[in-house]
Amino acid sequence: MGPAEVLTVRGLRKRYRGRRGVQANDGIDLDVAAGQVVGLLGHNGAGKTTLVHQVVGLVRPDAGTITVTGVDAVAHPDQARRLVSIQAQANVPISGLTPRRAVELVGRIRGAAPADVRRRAGDLLDALDLGPWADTPAEKVSGGVARLTAFAMTAVHPGRLVVLDEPTNDVDPVRRRLLWQQIRGLADAGHGVLLVTHNVREAERVVDHLAVLDKGVVIAADTPAGLTSRLRGSLTIEVDTAPGEAVRWHPAATGAAGGHLRATATVPADAASDVVRWAQGEVDSGRLERYALAPASLEDVYVQLVGAGQEQEVRVA
Numbered sequence: 499m500g501p502a503e504v505l506t507v508r509g510l511r512k513r514y515r516g517r518r519g520v521q522a523n524d525g526i527d528l529d530v531a532a533g534q535v536v537g538l539l540g541h542n543g544a545g546k547t548t549l550v551h552q553v554v555g556l557v558r559p560d561a562g563t564i565t566v567t568g569v570d571a572v573a574h575p576d577q578a579r580r581l582v583s584i585q586a587q588a589n590v591p592i593s594g595l596t597p598r599r600a601v602e603l604v605g606r607i608r609g610a611a612p613a614d615v616r617r618r619a620g621d622l623l624d625a626l627d628l629g630p631w632a633d634t635p636a637e638k639v640s641g642g643v644a645r646l647t648a649f650a651m652t653a654v655h656p657g658r659l660v661v662l663d664e665p666t667n668d669v670d671p672v673r674r675r676l677l678w679q680q681i682r683g684l685a686d687a688g689h690g691v692l693l694v695t696h697n698v699r700e701a702e703r704v705v706d707h708l709a710v711l712d713k714g715v716v717i718a719a720d721t722p723a724g725l726t727s728r729l730r731g732s733l734t735i736e737v738d739t740a741p742g743e744a745v746r747w748h749p750a751a752t753g754a755a756g757g758h759l760r761a762t763a764t765v766p767a768d769a770a771s772d773v774v775r776w777a778q779g780e781v782d783s784g785r786l787e788r789y790a791l792a793p794a795s796l797e798d799v800y801v802q803l804v805g806a807g808q809e810q811e812v813r814v815a
């Protein structure tokens with residue numbers, strides 16, 4: 499473990515017993531250093547939450563090690579938990595409180611000085627543009643505001659490691675940007691951040707490192723640039739089909755995927771002009787309504803890694 503590592507996971511295995519026994523984690527290695535946001539991507543059921551729950555001591559691994567700033571988190575989950583702040587997938591109920599009171603309460607419970615807690619809570623609520631709801635009874639706030647409040651509760655007095663499980667769920671696009679800034683800010687302040695997300699497109703701009711989980715195994719781990727370089731020299735073509743028409747792809751197109759009226763495929767950059775000519779011809783003949791050609795994104799790499807079968811989930815998220 500390097501000196502700046504806040505989380506080191508090695509060979510982590512967890513199998514849920516029962517009739518349909520599931521190997522949820524099947525030998526996972528993962529590192530988060532101070533100052534880093536590490537994104538954990540993966541399809542539904544890939545094992546992300548299982549991994550997170552083991553890090554915070556809610557689930558006991560079958561095998562492997564978890565070290566949080568030098569503390570053996572498997573042997574001493576209580577000690578480790580004090581070093582970790584987690585925003586769980588489900589919001590902690592805060593009925594009877596207001597967002598501001600809930601955030602301040604967590605700060606006090608975690609041992610921060612009252613004046614610091616008040617200041618930090620106020621700053622976070624402002625930064626996330628929650629001012630209009632800060633003093634509203636929690637029962638009356640929307641799902642997005644509740645989600646942002648849960649983030650603020652995690653960030654008000656954060657541990658060395660901050661674990662965020664789908665923090666952007668239910669949050670509107672404008673406040674999502676504010677949230678991403680705060681997530682980045684936690685790392686810039688020296689915390690290590692482990693971020694579980696389906697929001698590949700937005701996470702790409704914030705994370706330093708990514709691990710892609712598939713059926714309990716890390717199938718790729720790299721920087722966003724490192725991962726997208728796998729598709730360097732490739733472009734993505736997106737087409738909207740006319741009603742009742744199926745796409746008859748150009749021969750250079752591979753990895754075609756898509757749904758009812760929209761489809762995407764990957765094409766080599768050196769075939770771009772040929773593909774544009776083909777696409778324009780399809781538009782002229784009425785089979786396509788529009789097309790767009792763009793550099794391959796991290797989302798494209800992700801879809802290719804995890805398999806076109808998962809595409810719908812990624813797009814919906």
Ligand SMILES: Nc1ncnc2c1ncn2[C@@H]1O[C@H](COP(=O)(O)OP(=O)(O)OP(=O)(O)O)[C@@H](O)[C@H]1O
Nearest residue numbers: 514515520522540541542543544545546547548549
């Ligand atoms: N308590 C449990 N008992 C039995 N099986 C479980 C339990 N929790 C999770 N599983 C199974 O383990 C696998 C991994 O689940 P996990 O929740 O870790 O995935 P995930 O990547 O977090 O998924 P999602 O993106 O949908 O939250 C799934 O097949 C799931 O059905």
